[in-house]
Amino acid sequence: MINRVLIRLKVVQVIYAYYQNGGQKTAMADRELAQSIDSAYSLYKTLLFIPVAWARQIGKSVAKQRRMNAPHISRKEILLAENRFIAQLETNNELDSFVQSNDMDWLFESDWLKDTCAKMLESDALEEYIQGEKFDFEADKELCRKLYKEFVEENDDLDALLEEQNIYWNGDKELIDSFVLKTIRSFTDGNATEQPLKSEFKDEEDRQFAIDLLHYGLDMASEREKVVAANCRRWDPSRLAFLDVIIIQVAMAEMMHFPGIPVRVTMNEYVELAKLLSTPASGSFVNGMLDTIAKDLAAQGKLNKEI
Secondary structure: OOOHHHHHHHHHHHHHHHHHOOOOOHHHHHHHHHHHHHHHHHHHHHHHHHHHHHHHHHHHHHHHHHHOOOOOOOHHHHHHHOOHHHHHHHOOHHHHHHHHHOOOHHHHOOHHHHHHHHHHOOOHHHHHHHHHOOOOHHHHHHHHHHHHHHHOOOOHHHHHHHHHHOHHHOOOHHHHHHHHHHHHHHOOOOOOOOOOOOOOOOOHHHHHHHHHHHHHHHHOHHHHHHHHHHHOOOOOHHHOOHHHHHHHHHHHHHHHHOOOOOHHHHHHHHHHHHHHHOOOOHHHHHHHHHHHHHHHHHHOOOOOOOO
């Protein structure tokens, strides 16, 4: 799940914080990176648990109405509480183990959960599901996917709630949402408890990539200072956005120390990071700088691959 896009983001953030905190020991940066990556993985499982929280919340309402012999219980409430996909998700061994090891009371006690459950009952997605009259596993899964996109993606109230729980979750959610939706799509009927979730890393190579990129990135400071000063003709290096400088520093480390990654791939990845993390003008600035730097490094024989 922690792919190289997220690894690059985490490494840039950790190195930026490293300098902002006065240049701590490398071992501290290692721990910071490991904690940041672990937190991203915990966010993935937390977000994946949200549909289960919906069903439990609505299920309590249905149970209460039944105890009180309510004359009419909303069919929408019953169908959401008994959603087949969510029921399978709830019994998943990996997700259940995570929930058992982490306090989720903050979610169940939040106004966000209560408000969202009320809004879902009035949503177009649920109305279309009811009208479709096809209440099988695939239809239930598709309903859950639509509800997730409507009520979890790009939700400022949820973002604020998550940030209160873990400062490392800030800025990760957009990418993690995509992993959650892929996981929802991957679930198959009848494979409840053993359905595999996404692993923290795709493989050991990616885990090592994170460690190496951090170390090479930290070691690149003096080289970056020289190269940026030599190629920054239109700007005073001392006035550059420091985050842009760090993005360039890590990009240089990747260009020079990872021969299997094409230069153009590296450049594109860090230009996108600049757009995401820094100022509106950072994307074009980082793109121009990296293009010039790559050519300069190649001319000096410091790149072991073609541009």
